Amino acid sequence: MGAVTGPLELSNLKALEAESVHILREVAAEFDRPVLLFSGGKDSIVMLHLAAKAFWPAAIPFPVLHVDTGHNFEEVLETRDRWTERLGLQLLVASVQDDIDAGRVKERTGPGASRNPLQTTTLLRAIREQRFDAVFGGARRDEEKARAKERVFSFRDEFGQWDPKTQRPELWSLYNGRHHQGEHIRVFPLSNWTELDIWQYIEAERLEIPPIYYAHHREVVVRDGMLLAVSPYLALAEGEQPFVAQVRFRTVGDATCTGCVESAAVTIDEVVAEVAATRRTERGATRADDRISETGMEDRKREGYF
Amino acid sequence: MQRLLRLATAGSVDDGKSTLIGRLLYDSKAIFEDQLESIERTSRDKGDEYTNLALLTDGLRAEREQGITIDVAYRYFATPKRKFIIADTPGHVQYTRNMVTGASTADLALILIDARKGVLEQSRRHALLSTILGIPHLVACVNKMDLVDYSVSHFEAIREEFSNFVARQDVRDLTFIPISALHGDNVVTRSPNMSWYEGPPLLAYLEDLHIASDRNLTDARFPVQYVVRPQARDWHDYRGYAGTVASGVFRAGDDVVVLPSGMASTIRSIDTYDGPVAEAFASMAVVITLDDDIDISRGDMMVRPTNRPVVGQDLDATICWMDDGAALETGATYLLKHTTRAVKAVVKAVNYRLDIVTLHRDQTAESLRLNEIGRVTLRTTEPLLYDEYQMNRATGSFILIDPHSYSTVGAGMLRRPQS
Numbered sequence: 022m023g024a025v026t027g028p029l030e031l032s033n034l035k036a037l038e039a040e041s042v043h044i045l046r047e048v049a050a051e052f053d054r055p056v057l058l059f060s061g062g063k064d065s066i067v068m069l070h071l072a073a074k075a076f077w078p079a080a081i082p083f084p085v086l087h088v089d090t091g092h093n094f095e096e097v098l099e100t101r102d103r104w105t106e107r108l109g110l111q112l113l114v115a116s117v118q119d120d121i122d123a124g125r126v127k128e129r130t131g132p133g134a135s136r137n138p139l140q141t142t143t144l145l146r147a148i149r150e151q152r153f154d155a156v157f158g159g160a161r162r163d164e165e166k167a168r169a170k171e172r173v174f175s176f177r178d179e180f181g182q183w184d185p186k187t188q189r190p191e192l193w194s195l196y197n198g199r200h201h202q203g204e205h206i207r208v209f210p211l212s213n214w215t216e217l218d219i220w221q222y223i224e225a226e227r228l229e230i231p232p233i234y235y236a237h238h239r240e241v242v243v244r245d246g247m248l249l250a251v252s253p254y255l256a257l258a259e260g261e262q263p264f265v266a267q268v269r270f271r272t273v274g275d276a277t278c279t280g281c282v283e284s285a286a287v288t289i290d291e292v293v294a295e296v297a298a299t300r301r302t303e304r305g306a307t308r309a310d311d312r313i314s315e316t317g318m319e320d321r322k323r324e325g326y327f
Numbered sequence: 328m329q330r331l332l333r334l335a336t337a338g339s340v341d342d343g344k345s346t347l348i349g350r351l352l353y354d355s356k357a358i359f360e361d362q363l364e365s366i367e368r369t370s371r372d373k374g375d376e377y378t379n380l381a382l383l384t385d386g387l388r389a390e391r392e393q394g395i396t397i398d399v400a401y402r403y404f405a406t407p408k409r410k411f412i413i414a415d416t417p418g419h420v421q422y423t424r425n426m427v428t429g430a431s432t433a434d435l436a437l438i439l440i441d442a443r444k445g446v447l448e449q450s451r452r453h454a455l456l457s458t459i460l461g462i463p464h465l466v467a468c469v470n471k472m473d474l475v476d477y478s479v480s481h482f483e484a485i486r487e488e489f490s491n492f493v494a495r496q497d498v499r500d501l502t503f504i505p506i507s508a509l510h511g512d513n514v515v516t517r518s519p520n521m522s523w524y525e526g527p528p529l530l531a532y533l534e535d536l537h538i539a540s541d542r543n544l545t546d547a548r549f550p551v552q553y554v555v556r557p558q559a560r561d562w563h564d565y566r567g568y569a570g571t572v573a574s575g576v577f578r579a580g581d582d583v584v585v586l587p588s589g590m591a592s593t594i595r596s597i598d599t600y601d602g603p604v605a606e607a608f609a610s611m612a613v614v615i616t617l618d619d620d621i622d623i624s625r626g627d628m629m630v631r632p633t634n635r636p637v638v639g640q641d642l643d644a645t646i647c648w649m650d651d652g653a654a655l656e657t658g659a660t661y662l663l664k665h666t667t668r669a670v671k672a673v674v675k676a677v678n679y680r681l682d683i684v685t686l687h688r689d690q691t692a693e694s695l696r697l698n699e700i701g702r703v704t705l706r707t708t709e710p711l712l713y714d715e716y717q718m719n720r721a722t723g724s725f726i727l728i729d730p731h732s733y734s735t736v737g738a739g740m741l742r743r744p745q746s
């Protein structure tokens with residue numbers, strides 16, 4: 022939190038940082054078994070960096086959890102491992118493949134199939150098995166209209182479900198983390214950050230992020246107006262012709278439902294400039310999983326999604 | 328440096344609030360093309376004649392189905408000068424708790440007044456709630472000026488009526504701006520239709536508003552949130568107290584007293600991940616180390632020896648009740664969270680219920696139901712370390728939690744004890 026700018030005032034980024042640090046500390050103080058969801062994507066990297074700041078000079082007092090669909094970008098896993106190693110953290114991996122193998126979920130196949138919706142089962146299983154009572158997520162309110170309504174401390178019942186109609190009022194910076202056994206709280210320290218804030222912070226703090234966030238050449242196909250990366254996990258539909266384009270990713274999730282955008286931004290300041298000028302939201306531009314319906318996110322969140 | 332401004336809006340669909348927010352977002356490019364396409368499609372499917380900008384903020388299924396705003400929605404937009412967080416809340420009386428929630432962190436409240444209708448009950452209620460919640464700045468946007476031929480006399484009549492109402496309360500800063508959200512008059516750019524108005528358009532006003540001195544930088548208060556004790560050889564003897572400065576300024580070398588124990592020490596260092604800082608002021612999250620090894624834990628508070636908060640178990644508070652089940656009643660016990668301290672509290676008395684339109688105090692009231700506001704006396708199991716809410720929002724506020732359901736059922740604003 023170094024330099025103070027102006028007469029006892031914080032910049033936007035420093036004010037957001039202070040708010041997030043406060044939230045992270047509040048959870049560590051009030052909960053028995055917190056865990057931080059860490060995928061190696063840009064938002065979870067910012068969240069993890071904020072956690073390192075919150076508890077410094079002590080280590081982060083909770084493990085991180087990756088809900089792994091198995092359909093990953095290799096560069097993202099490498100970045101994930103470098104971050105957890107550098108911070109000396111315990112990395113837990115909850116695998117969607119395990120739930121498929123055990124018959125707890127059924128995988129669809131063919132073009133348009135994605136393991137993204139299956140993650141809910143895996144996430145809730147990990148929470149139940151390890152008795153986590155607070156689960157940090159990197160979701161932001163500017164991402165999506167159902168998220169715009171969600172609390173920083175978001176209550177989940179014993180089935181892991183979110184009920185938007187019975188949300189607890191959340192006032193000042195007084196967060197209510199009370200819950201009964203079997204229930205848990207999802208905590209969103211980045212609630213008030215926007216996509217541009219995240220990128221400006223990555224630039225200011227010089228954070229390492231997976232290289233696929235920067236422009237590079239790769240084989241893609243066009244589907245529903247989005248560019249999807251060609252990978253062993255993506256089943257091509259008839260007539261889809263792969264071609265090479267210069268692209269970058271704005272979000273990183275399951276490789277089968279995360280699109281990329283054409284871009285020439287190869288440095289962080291070029292990315293920041295591009296994000297500041299863009300006229301499409303990051304999820305609208307690149308996430309097939311949000312296109313299911315007008316309330317696709319709300320419906321998945323009710324069931325226990327991130 | 329780009330700074331942050333938090334504003335709260337309240338209003339119903341027909342007073343133009345959504346149109347105003349939509350215009351601020353669109354003209355500052357915070358609405359994206361895919362969001363606009365999505366709501367255009369939805370509006371078209373529903374047979375609306377115009378694109379319903381309320382769909383941008385009404386994100387929940389129930390809200391879309393019923394065409395109403397139920398909950399607080401947070402919206403974000405930025406200009407090169409400032410980033411804005413809008414807490415957008417429904418204006419109806421049955422959603423008072425949502426308004427109170429949105430107002431609790433706001434620097435500024437936007438109150439919409441329909442130029443044709445004048446000052447209605449709803450505008451009065453919003454102004455009163457903003458005052459109770461201690462929002463430092465009120466902006467009354469007199470909207471739909473196009474429908475009164477941009478008449479200065481209409482505007483002046485409303486200004487006078489609203490100023491008279493507000494004069495009875497403790498409002499620190501009140502500004503009037505004549506606008507037409509639909510046509511964009513005085514929203515982002517100056518209106519050519521109202522040359523008689525000499526002030527800035529709304530966005531310029533929001534960008535330039537000075538809020539730094541709204542914070543309490545006088546009363547140094549540091550609620551200890553978390554004790555940092557690294558389990559590492561290099562930091563073997565390190566013991567730091569992490570927290571967010573609630574108010575005031577702390578400097579390395581300052582004498583401090585830790586409450587409630589009253590033990591005295593001196594600040595050795597104020598640490599952050601990015602290195603030590605010479606001073607920490609309100610809203611900074613830091614770690615403080617002391618020269619002396621004294622017993623300090625979460626819920627304690629560091630203050631300056633010559634400027635101390637109230638220490639007490641008998642509380643006089645204004646409470647907004649938020650539970651849609653049980654009412655607040657004399658004799659009931661709740662969990663109370665104040666700064667980083669959690670205690671139990673029993674209701675000793677409901678002194679009066681406040682009518683938030685007429686300001687009438689009903690002293691026969693014995694309970695508070697959902698969305699009602701009243702003056703209540705509480706007694707806590709342990710002392711709180713607090714200040715008067717109107718002087719210090721961070722150390723003057725608390726929430727009440729139901730001890731069985733764990734729901735948040737009340738929001739409280741503390742007053743000075745009557746001695």
